[in-house]
Amino acid sequence: xxxxxxxxxxxxxxxxxxxxxxxxxxxxxxxxxxxxxxxxxxxxxxxxxxxxxxxxxxxxxxxxxxxxxxxxxxxxxxxxxxxxxxxxxxxxxxxxxxxxxxxxxxxxxxxxxxxxxxxxxxxxxxxxxxxxxxxxxxxxxxxxxxxxxxxxxxxxxxxxxxxxxxxxxxxxxxxxxxxxxxxxxxxxxxxxxxxxxxxxxxxxxxxxxxxxxxxxxxxxxxxxxxxxxxxxxxxxxxxxxxxxxxxxxxxxxxxxxxxxxxxxxxxxxxxxxxxxxxxxxxxxxxxxxxxxxxxxxxxxxxxxxxxxxxxxxxxxx
Amino acid sequence: xxxxxxxxxxxxxxxxxxxxxxxxxxxxxxxxxxxxxxxxxxxxxxxxxxxxxxxxxxxxxxxxxxxxxxxxxxxxxxxxxxxxxxxxxxxxxxxxxxxxx
Ligand code: SF4
Ligand code: SF4
Numbered sequence: 001x002x003x004x005x006x007x008x009x010x011x012x013x014x015x016x017x018x019x020x021x022x023x024x025x026x027x028x029x030x031x032x033x034x035x036x037x038x039x040x041x042x043x044x045x046x047x048x049x050x051x052x053x054x055x056x057x058x059x060x061x062x063x064x065x066x067x068x069x070x071x072x073x074x075x076x077x078x079x080x081x082x083x084x085x086x087x088x089x090x091x092x093x094x095x096x097x098x099x100x101x102x103x104x105x106x107x108x109x110x111x112x113x114x115x116x117x118x119x120x121x122x123x124x125x126x127x128x129x130x131x132x133x134x135x136x137x138x139x140x141x142x143x144x145x146x147x148x149x150x151x152x153x154x155x156x157x158x159x160x161x162x163x164x165x166x167x168x169x170x171x172x173x174x175x176x177x178x179x180x181x182x183x184x185x186x187x188x189x190x191x192x193x194x195x196x197x198x199x200x201x202x203x204x205x206x207x208x209x210x211x212x213x214x215x216x217x218x219x220x221x222x223x224x225x226x227x228x229x230x231x232x233x234x235x236x237x238x239x240x241x242x243x244x245x246x247x248x249x250x251x252x253x254x255x256x257x258x259x260x261x262x263x264x265x266x267x268x269x270x271x272x273x274x275x276x277x278x279x280x281x282x283x284x285x286x287x288x289x290x291x292x293x294x295x296x297x298x299x300x301x302x303x304x305x306x307x308x309x310x311x312x313x314x315x316x317x
Numbered sequence: 318x319x320x321x322x323x324x325x326x327x328x329x330x331x332x333x334x335x336x337x338x339x340x341x342x343x344x345x346x347x348x349x350x351x352x353x354x355x356x357x358x359x360x361x362x363x364x365x366x367x368x369x370x371x372x373x374x375x376x377x378x379x380x381x382x383x384x385x386x387x388x389x390x391x392x393x394x395x396x397x398x399x400x401x402x403x404x405x406x407x408x409x410x411x412x413x414x415x416x417x418x
Contacts, residue, residue, distance in 0.1 A: 006362040007378040018371040018387030019341035025391035029369040059338065062331060066338035074330075198366055224391075232392030232405075235367060 009037055013068065015046065020066040022058040025224040025231025027238065028137050029059070029066075031195040032108070035135060035219075036069065038202035039104045039209050045069070047086055048106045051079035051113030054144040054223075055137060077117040080125035080134055083107040087130045104209040105132035110221075111152035112142045115178050126185040126214045133208040133215045136178065139223040147226045151176040154246075155297065156290050157278045159226075164281035169290055174297060182216045183252050189215040191251035196238035200249060200260055207251070220247045228277025237275060244272040245302040256312040259305055266302070269295040343370065347390035349405040350416055351383050357402035364394035364403065385416060 015036035022029050032055060039046045049072040050056045056073050059066040074082050083105050093099040107125075109118050114136040122134060141159050142148040149159040154175040158164040162171035183190045189211045193201040201219065208215035222238050224231040241247035242261050246269065249261040273279040273291060282291055360380050365373040372388040374381050383394075395403040406415070 006366060007360075010362055010365055010375045010378060014371050016371065017336045017339035018384065019338040019343055020370075021338075021341075021343065022369060024346060024369075024389035025393060026369050029371075030367055033371065034366070060333060061338065063333050064337040064341065065333035065335055068336040070335070195367075230392070232396040234391075234393055235397055 004041070012037060012040065015040060015068045016059065017066045017068060019064075020059040021061055022054065023223075023225050023231070025234050026054070026058075027195055027221040027223070027234050028055045028139070030234075031135075031137050031201070031219045031221055032059075034195055034198050034201055035106070035205050038205035039106060039133075040069075041206070042102075044102045044104050044209065046104050046106060047071075047083075047090075048108060049073070049079045049082040049086065050107075051109040051118050052076035053110030053113050054139065055108060055110065057144050076113050078121045079107040079109045079113060079118055080132075081121040083132050083134075084125045084128065084130045087132050091131075105130070106209075107132060107134045109134070109136055110143075111136060111138045111140060111178075112150045114138075115151035115176050119181075122182075123185065126182065126187050126216070129187070129213050131212055131214070133205070133217065135205075136216075136218045137221040138178075138218055139221045139226060140175070141223075141226050143223050143226045152178065155294055156273070156282050156287070158228075158281065159278075169287045170278070170281060177301070179216075179218045182218075185214075186255070187214045187216065188212070188254055189251070191217045192220075192247065192249055193217055194220040194238045194242060194247060194249060196235040197242070197249060197261065204251060207253070226278065228280070229275060233275075240267065240272055240275055243267045244269055244298065246272050246298050248302060248305055250305055250309075256316070257305065257308040258312070259309050269298055342386050343389055344385045344387060347385075347388060347408055349390040349392060350385070350408040350411060351388065351390070351392070351394050351403050352406050352411075352415065353380065353383065353394075354402045354404070355380065355382075357400055358398075359400055359402075361399060363397050363399060367393050367397045369393065 016033045046069045072082050087105045141153045147159050149162040153171045156170045158170045164170040191204040193204050222234045243263045244267045250259045370387040372384045392405045395405050
């Protein structure tokens with residue numbers, strides 16, 4: 001991968017076609033294209049499943065599909081269970097000598113299908129240790145049904161079910177730390193990535209695909225409609241997420257954590273909150289304390305990651 | 318299950334042709350149209366990698382244009398281009414010739 005230039009990537013088959021119905025400026029299709037480009041290399045075929053969600057409804061509008069690979073959609077909660085079945089069937093067929101292709105199994109889910117509805121099927125598949133990679137594209141709410149809060153929606157964000165007004169300050173609860181929950185399954189590879197750093201995301205996909213066992217990548221997927229910013233800003237927003245450390249890019253290989261991007265200067269959360277309309281109501285005297293709390297939460301998680309990284313280095317010595 | 322299918326009580330899942338959405342036209346969604354200055358372009362392929370619609374056309378490692386059947390006019394390519402080779406223009410004020418850029 002490291003040796004593949006962008007020009008070489010352009011020559012490869014695009015496994016997600018245009019003509020899909022994602023909103024203009026959606027990061028989701030970009031992430032999926034990058035992931036499929038990375039995974040299909042070296043004669044590896046990709047078979048995927050996808051849970052109900054933005055990317056499923058927009059790329060598989062009946063009777064069409066934008067995917068140029070075998071893709072299963074069954075329901076909201078079972079992308080991981082579906083891929084478990086496919087991977088098990090593949091192993092059996094291989095044993096019987098009926099198939100010899102190399103296949104990478106990838107399960108896709110949005111944050112609704114991963115943080116909330118599909119969490120138990122994901123946990124089961126991780127624990128059973130199927131040889132697959134789960135990719136969550138995290139746009140921090142149930143966006144395709146019109147911006148309802150999910151377990152991934154951050155504190156203070158407006159959604160239609162966590163409205164902001166005179167009494168309510170948007171979502172009151174913190175965002176669930178799913179990557180940490182997944183890491184607690186002690187699987188061989190866990191990562192957080194973002195499509196604005198395509199090389200990093202694609203390296204992570206290749207590592208996951210090459211790793212025997214269950215792997216997980218949580219990919220930030222900025223959403224112009226739900227986050228309330230102009231559609232051309234999608235990757236500027238993604239970059240800001242990494243620069244404010246609200247979305248740290250890191251990976252955990254066999255328990256050893258590495259932070260893949262450390263901003264030279266960690267930007268204040270105010271920059272992040274002010275970049276998106278979903279946080280607009282936070283800048284009133286009444287909600288000021290929330291901005292402080294949000295900054296503290298981000299600082300605490302960043303410190304936790306730095307500590308874990310340092311611990312990993314110590315034990316290696 | 319085969320019994321239920323026969324009796325018509327259970328419908329089999331739908332199977333769609335792979336890549337068949339490529340037939341559709343999402344270009345009608347566009348308000349602004351990207352116009353690329355291919356003289357200025359250094360063919361870094363960043364716009365190709367960042368376009369959500371697979372709309373950036375490449376031939377022999379060089380950018381040659383934009384596929385207006387797919388382009389939704391989001392403006393990501395123009396924002397991400399490192400040499401400012403892409404300009405977003407209000408499509409209703411453009412001539413057919415201009416759109417070819
Ligand atoms: S405006 Fe958006 S959809 Fe059109 S080519 Fe540029 S990035 Fe692609
Ligand atoms: S991003 Fe700009 S310089 Fe790079 S290929 Fe596209 S138009 Fe050319």
